[in-house]
Amino acid sequence: MGDRPAPARRRAGWGVALLALVLAGCGASIPESRSQQVNDGDPQFGEQALIDYGCVSCHHIPGVPGADAYVGPPLDRFGLRSYIAGSLTNTQPHLVRWIMSPQAVEPGTAMPDLQVSRQDALNMSAYLLGLE
Numbered sequence: 001m002g003d004r005p006a007p008a009r010r011r012a013g014w015g016v017a018l019l020a021l022v023l024a025g026c027g028a029s030i031p032e033s034r035s036q037q038v039n040d041g042d043p044q045f046g047e048q049a050l051i052d053y054g055c056v057s058c059h060h061i062p063g064v065p066g067a068d069a070y071v072g073p074p075l076d077r078f079g080l081r082s083y084i085a086g087s088l089t090n091t092q093p094h095l096v097r098w099i100m101s102p103q104a105v106e107p108g109t110a111m112p113d114l115q116v117s118r119q120d121a122l123n124m125s126a127y128l129l130g131l132e
């Protein structure tokens, strides 16, 4: 009789261990929400390119004059995002790929291929990843 609570305690212990495992698993697979690394590109040229290519006609982009449209998702604090369009992890190479060929990443997406050059995409990604 005296040792009756013991099994309950053991179960609780397992629960905690399991929770810890699940949390550890999440930590390993979900990229941390923090500023993303920018290795290349010039954010100032990027800002101009966002205007020149007409990105501003669909996106709200902080700091870019005229970028106040909500056809596509707002790009606020993009450097803190974990994913691009819900499908690619948010790294600079992935962002360049998305900007250059969104249709290849997500066939049928409402974002058009805009024939963006690699250098312009790099510059734009440097600008967007700098948004915190």
Ligand code: HEC
Pocket: 050, 053, 054, 055, 056, 057, 058, 059, 071, 072, 073, 074, 075, 083, 084, 085, 086, 098, 099, 106, 109, 110, 111, 112, 114, 116, 124, 128
């Ligand atoms: C015709 C409107 C349109 C134009 C022009 C456009 N986009 Fe988009 N964009 C979208 C839409 C719609 C989505 C959402 C796509 C999806 O999730 O499938 C999107 C998604 C994005 C995303 C991912 C957003 C997120 O929340 O993950 C980025 C980054 C982006 N666009 C950057 C750009 C850049 C840079 C340009 C200019 C080269 C541009 N877009 C031009 C409509 C547009």
